[in-house]
Amino acid sequence: NAGVTQTPKFRVLKTGQSMTLLCAQDMNHEYMYWYRQDPGMGLRLIHYSVGEGTTAKGEVPDGYNVSRLKKQNFLLGLESAAPSQTSVYFCASSFRGLGNQPQHFGDGTRLSIL
Amino acid sequence: KQEVTQIPAALSVPEGENLVLNCSFTDSAIYNLQWFRQDPGKGLTSLLLIQSSQREQTSGRLNASLDKSSGRSTLYIAASQPGDSATYLCAVTLTGNKLTFGGGTRVLVKP
Numbered sequence: 001n002a003g004v005t006q007t008p009k010f011r012v013l014k015t016g017q018s019m020t021l022l023c024a025q026d027m028n029h030e031y032m033y034w035y036r037q038d039p040g041m042g043l044r045l046i047h048y049s050v051g052e053g054t055t056a057k058g059e060v061p062d063g064y065n066v067s068r069l070k071k072q073n074f075l076l077g078l079e080s081a082a083p084s085q086t087s088v089y090f091c092a093s094s095f096r097g098l099g100n101q102p103q104h105f106g107d108g109t110r111l112s113i114l
Numbered sequence: 115k116q117e118v119t120q121i122p123a124a125l126s127v128p129e130g131e132n133l134v135l136n137c138s139f140t141d142s143a144i145y146n147l148q149w150f151r152q153d154p155g156k157g158l159t160s161l162l163l164i165q166s167s168q169r170e171q172t173s174g175r176l177n178a179s180l181d182k183s184s185g186r187s188t189l190y191i192a193a194s195q196p197g198d199s200a201t202y203l204c205a206v207t208l209t210g211n212k213l214t215f216g217g218g219t220r221v222l223v224k225p
Contacts, residue, residue: 004157033213042118042203042215043158058212090157102148103213105157 002026006091006106013081013113021076021109023091031094032074036087081113116141116208120216128224133191135219137204142182145207149178149189152201194223
């Protein structure tokens with residue numbers, strides 16, 4: 001099983017450029033999440049989705065947009081990249097959002113904004 | 115706002131010694147608490163999930179306890195091995211779908 005797959009694994013952008021990060025899961029999970037991980041700050045939730053066609057804001061949503069057109073995919077977009085968005089981005093999924101369901105994580109996308 | 119703290123930020127122990135990792139949180143109204151392991155350059159792997167109604171969970175050499183009233187959880191790793199070297203993160207769920215993470219404890223087990 002592939003689990004949660006993130007593409008690309010690495011990317012370097014210039015300030016102002018746009019890009020989309022793709023997350024795909026093959027576990028038929030309803031819930032999907034995007035986090036960013038920064039040194040000394042742990043992981044912070046950017047956006048999440050509780051099902052196909054739904055999205056919601058997390059803790060740090062500004063500068064990002066998301067879409068969940070298909071159940072298995074969750075896209076994270078940066079419309080105009082800024083150096084402050086340099087980070088490692090993780091996607092996760094869970095069967096439900098209930099308290100007894102662990103989240104499964106991808107290996108991350110390392111993004112540098114110059 | 116929920117805050118999750120992990121102290122120490124880094125820990126080094128000789129092989130065979132037991133590991134004790136601490137996690138504290140400010141809001142006791144949690145759904146669950148999870149412990150994750152993160153290897154360098156990799157994502158997070160869920161180790162243990164403790165429901166709010168539970169006091170502890172065990173898996174092999176790992177044991178995690180939860181004291182909601184005091185806002186604390188402890189992860190014990192018995193008889194540590196070099197392969198246990200990684201960063202360990204705890205996270206709490208306030209509602210059913212959002213995790214709040216601590217900053218992690220980086221563990222080095224020396225052969």
